[in-house]
Amino acid sequence: MEIMTDHGFRKTIKYLRALFFISLIGMVCMAIVLIGILTYAKVLGPPALAVPQSTLYFSDDGTLIGESNSGQKRYWANLNKISPDLVNATISIEDKNFYNHHGFDYKRIAGAMIADVKAFAKVQGASTITQQYARNLFLEHDKTWSRKINEALYTIRLEMNYSKKDILEGYLNTIYYGNGAYGAEAASQFYYGKKASELSLAEASMLAGIPKGPSHYSPLSSMENAKRRQKLILASMVQNGYITKKQAKAAVEEKLVFTGAHNTQKVNTAPYFQDAVKNALKNQLHLDERTIALGGLKVYTTLNLKQQKAAEEQIQNKIDSSSKIQMALVAMDPKNGYVKAMVGGRDYEKSPFNRAVQAIRQPGSTIKPLLYYAALGHGFTPSSTMRSESTTFHFDDGRPEYTPHNFNNHYANGEITLAQALAVSDNIYAVKTHLFLGEEVLADTAKKFGLSTKMAQVPSLALGTSGVRVIEMANAYSMFANGGKSVHPILVTRVEDYNGKVIFERKTETEKALDPAKAYVMTQMMAGVFDNKLNGYAKVTGSTIADELTRPYAGKSGSTETDSWMIGFTPQLVTAVWAGYDVGQPIELRPEKSYAKKVWAGFMEEALDGRPVKAFKPPKDGVVGVYVNPENGKLATDNCPVRRFTYYVAGTEPTEYCTEHLKKGESGPVKEEKKVKKPWYKRILPWS
Numbered sequence: 001m002e003i004m005t006d007h008g009f010r011k012t013i014k015y016l017r018a019l020f021f022i023s024l025i026g027m028v029c030m031a032i033v034l035i036g037i038l039t040y041a042k043v044l045g046p047p048a049l050a051v052p053q054s055t056l057y058f059s060d061d062g063t064l065i066g067e068s069n070s071g072q073k074r075y076w077a078n079l080n081k082i083s084p085d086l087v088n089a090t091i092s093i094e095d096k097n098f099y100n101h102h103g104f105d106y107k108r109i110a111g112a113m114i115a116d117v118k119a120f121a122k123v124q125g126a127s128t129i130t131q132q133y134a135r136n137l138f139l140e141h142d143k144t145w146s147r148k149i150n151e152a153l154y155t156i157r158l159e160m161n162y163s164k165k166d167i168l169e170g171y172l173n174t175i176y177y178g179n180g181a182y183g184a185e186a187a188s189q190f191y192y193g194k195k196a197s198e199l200s201l202a203e204a205s206m207l208a209g210i211p212k213g214p215s216h217y218s219p220l221s222s223m224e225n226a227k228r229r230q231k232l233i234l235a236s237m238v239q240n241g242y243i244t245k246k247q248a249k250a251a252v253e254e255k256l257v258f259t260g261a262h263n264t265q266k267v268n269t270a271p272y273f274q275d276a277v278k279n280a281l282k283n284q285l286h287l288d289e290r291t292i293a294l295g296g297l298k299v300y301t302t303l304n305l306k307q308q309k310a311a312e313e314q315i316q317n318k319i320d321s322s323s324k325i326q327m328a329l330v331a332m333d334p335k336n337g338y339v340k341a342m343v344g345g346r347d348y349e350k351s352p353f354n355r356a357v358q359a360i361r362q363p364g365s366t367i368k369p370l371l372y373y374a375a376l377g378h379g380f381t382p383s384s385t386m387r388s389e390s391t392t393f394h395f396d397d398g399r400p401e402y403t404p405h406n407f408n409n410h411y412a413n414g415e416i417t418l419a420q421a422l423a424v425s426d427n428i429y430a431v432k433t434h435l436f437l438g439e440e441v442l443a444d445t446a447k448k449f450g451l452s453t454k455m456a457q458v459p460s461l462a463l464g465t466s467g468v469r470v471i472e473m474a475n476a477y478s479m480f481a482n483g484g485k486s487v488h489p490i491l492v493t494r495v496e497d498y499n500g501k502v503i504f505e506r507k508t509e510t511e512k513a514l515d516p517a518k519a520y521v522m523t524q525m526m527a528g529v530f531d532n533k534l535n536g537y538a539k540v541t542g543s544t545i546a547d548e549l550t551r552p553y554a555g556k557s558g559s560t561e562t563d564s565w566m567i568g569f570t571p572q573l574v575t576a577v578w579a580g581y582d583v584g585q586p587i588e589l590r591p592e593k594s595y596a597k598k599v600w601a602g603f604m605e606e607a608l609d610g611r612p613v614k615a616f617k618p619p620k621d622g623v624v625g626v627y628v629n630p631e632n633g634k635l636a637t638d639n640c641p642v643r644r645f646t647y648y649v650a651g652t653e654p655t656e657y658c659t660e661h662l663k664k665g666e667s668g669p670v671k672e673e674k675k676v677k678k679p680w681y682k683r684i685l686p687w688s
Helices: 006-044 084-094 106-119 129-138 145-161 164-172 184-192 201-208 223-239 245-253 271-283 289-294 305-318 364-376 418-424 427-437 439-448 459-463 470-481 516-530 590-607 680-684
Strands: 056-058 064-067 298-301 326-332 339-343 385-388 414-417 492-496 502-505 554-559 563-569 574-580 623-628 644-649
Touching (some): 084 129, 084 164, 084 201, 084 223, 129 145, 129 164, 184 201, 201 223, 201 245, 223 245, 271 289, 271 298, 271 339, 271 492, 305 326, 305 339, 326 590, 339 590, 364 427, 364 439, 364 459, 364 470, 364 563, 385 418, 385 427, 470 563, 516 644, 554 590, 563 590, 574 590
Parallel strands (some): 056 298
Antiparallel strands (some): 056 064, 298 492, 326 339, 326 574, 385 414, 554 563, 563 574, 623 644
């Protein structure tokens, strides 16, 4: 053996020293790079964890009624809402050291490299759950170096800024399980038809095996492959201490039932209502369209499934299938404005135009309760009388004369009361009242009732010639039904983001908008629409459906040449129904003129079936009820053939007794203290 010379020894030392310094420099450079990467990751801060997810819509009882759909099913479930067996199975097979590393499992990486070298091919993966989550969130699934570097950077940012719980929850909500299902909740719903929190060990271990290769390990593609993968996962769970061998054996032997269908049976529920909800999210909550469609929101609505079904069935059953007429219906809870049912047309697939909220149509005589509410504030009472006769109105300001007509040109040709004028829908009485009050009064009153459309201040406004929206008319009548409180149509009660954080919650606030006494008197007058005691020269307009009604209602019908309406209510529910043609075609067929009333009556009875029968409750003070002769509005005596209990604003009730039915020589009761005078408005109104 040669002994190394001093020269050789010094040369070796020199090389070793150089190698040391090079290594030291390399380590320093690596440290600098690592520090730089960590600093850069810290500066970038936490990456956003939001991913495209289906927005879900729920009815008032929490039932899923619809979801946004881009071909993928994505639901977010909190970690405590995912079966612990699925969580443990996933960690066991994908990343058993998940809780002990900081994003990279170096031992696993080294083992994978050795295995790949031995096999001369890539046979073993080493990606941690954090790495896979980073890839699912932010990156394309290519194999370039730039992608790998970005993946590492995102992995570091996730580990630096989020807890293991956050990362695990995010991973389980973003991994792909095949068949369009992203995340554990969507996968559980698709494969088993149940929530992720309800999975058994057998179901969870089967599901955990799919992400490795959804087309290969899905039980719907190959039960053999899926079963083999399930056994491997259960074995790893035994090895890692999650379950016992006995539990694993039982899970392998458990027979599983697969549904293989996404939960889509409810997505077509109330499509017009759902469109209106989306518009509310956009215009009232100011959410952008992408957030609404793919933000993973949970939107809780006011829709009542029973009432929605009743509305759709009534329209389908009451209208002849050959008719081309359109319909719209809005039902609201008058206490808070919650929209309980909405139909915007007869077939959403053929026409998604929502006639309940978008169409502006002439309301006809349904505007009269608003007019007469204003009249109660100007000295009118249910007993106020005016002549019903063919009348032409002349104007001093140069406007052309105006000649309105009653239905079928029928008139009393004598005096009728306000209560009867409303019940039989006398147009002459309405126009006289409107012109006496001043044409601006009804327009201003309409605004007070929440009507946003412009009202033309013309004589015909009293007959509903200025267009309105169905939903706004339902809201206006709600103010009568709730005793005069201001409400607004509400479709959404709460909105949560993908992580369960409440970003909107409705706080119902009502304030006084109408005089409670006048609102109640108007409600009682509208109840007269169904009371044959108010029959006069014509029958009350609700007589055709009165026999179908089993509880107290108030309401008003209306019609123009092109529009047919029925709006009515109980203390619990207000419903507005419209029928007509989109292009303004005249409604000429007799059956089509009655559709609105028939649909309204059928719907109200079905919607309220099983709920307590409630009468309209008068306010504590401000109203007085007396028996009157409905023909002339005077206090009734025992001799009057018809006596009707009628409410008045306190102090405006009649004081004169009816004497028309006394026998010859009899004198009726008279209150001496009050001298009967001709009503003041008759001394002013020339055509009264």
